[in-house]
Amino acid sequence: MQTPSNIQMIGDEIAIAWSDGAESFLRPDLLRRASPSAETQGERDVFGNQYGGAGRADYSGVRVLGWELIGNYALRFEFSDGHRTGLYTYDYLRKLGTLPQN
Numbered sequence: 001m002q003t004p005s006n007i008q009m010i011g012d013e014i015a016i017a018w019s020d021g022a023e024s025f026l027r028p029d030l031l032r033r034a035s036p037s038a039e040t041q042g043e044r045d046v047f048g049n050q051y052g053g054a055g056r057a058d059y060s061g062v063r064v065l066g067w068e069l070i071g072n073y074a075l076r077f078e079f080s081d082g083h084r085t086g087l088y089t090y091d092y093l094r095k096l097g098t099l100p101q102n
Contacts, residue, residue: 001090007067007075014064014077016093024097032059032079034096035086 006017014031016024033040044050063080070076070087078084088096 001073002094003072003090004075004093009064012063014067016097018094022094022097024093026093026096028062028064028079029059030096030099031064031077031088032062032081032083033057035077035083036088036092037083037086039083039085 002018002020002022004016005019006015008015010025012028014024014026014028016026018024059081061080062083065078065080067075067077074087074089075093076084076087
């Protein structure tokens, strides 16, 4: 697992430099839409039924206000819409960094 060696906000984007030298630039709307929280993604019961989830909400005006390291495996972002419950593992952030940003 690669770990962040540096995390900064550059303009509106979150820039992450990884321990292997790679870099990820993530827009706040992408991060918010991809939040792994139950509030955003919903939850499934033992029968596979999904409950909750934000669906395809518009997060175009959302900004990242800050972040905190969670153990040695994840980041938690604080967004301008009050959301701050998703834990973004380092592997998940690397994956998000490879997605088209438009």
